[in-house]
Amino acid sequence: MNTKPAPSSEPLSKERLRLWLRLLKASGLIEEELRRRLRREFESTLPRFDVMAALSRYPDGLKMSELSELLRVSNGNVTGIVQKLVEDGQALRVAVPGDRRAALVRLTPRGRETFATQAAAHEGWVSELMGDLGEAEIAALSAQLGHLTQSLEKGE
């Protein structure tokens, strides 16, 4: 919490509310455009892309519970998405020796290749969508959002 008392808390809380609405609007607009492009270019979805992104960071595989934990913000139906990735040959389930009920999910070589293509396109789209922001502005915004996220996670 900020320990300096504001001269009047009324305008500050309105400023914070305005900031929240702007944050929500900016992220909503970008997300909407990324969803549209993933669908159009790759017949994919943002939750599916997020699942593949998580799996791509763990080449040895993840338990379903670990995957759900990693994806808690994106809210997709993880089980259904993994099932579809397996059917499409993009992911596979690997038995864990000594634990018959657990299985690890990981990307297949084809899944890794698919994700690499989509991730490169995704990075290009984000870069294009943020193309009006200069280097200094990006650094400032990024630092401030990092600060905000830290304080939010501290409060959890």
Next chain:
Amino acid sequence: MNTKPAPSSEPLSKERLRLWLRLLKASGLIEEELRRRLRREFESTLPRFDVMAALSRYPDGLKMSELSELLRVSNGNVTGIVQKLVEDGQALRVAVPGDRRAALVRLTPRGRETFATQAAAHEGWVSELMGDLGEAEIAALSAQLGHLTQSLEKGE
């Protein structure tokens, strides 16, 4: 688009991607906490709150199509939410003279009162969640997000 070419586009696109992930994370964390509190304190949801917020700005009422247009980012099931608000006595449908198929939806006096209570709590929660940000930081972040949103809307 930024017309100044970057010295190398590779690090800039990574910076922009990092910024997007931070934006997504910050808004996700705040949204998650607001959802939790709306449910706990008011047995309500964010889409329902958003519908009431939109209706509260139009005391004369809105057509369903106008309401859906206003709420395009929040993605809730507008028809179902309005139906529930009507059942709960928080909103009502008003016939439009001369247009038998159209109806305006508006908040009842009780709905306005409910929303005023929830909006005050919501503003307090946002202010608390952003409590670590000082006044100058809020102003800077808000201006930059405003700039980003403008450039995103221009590109649509």
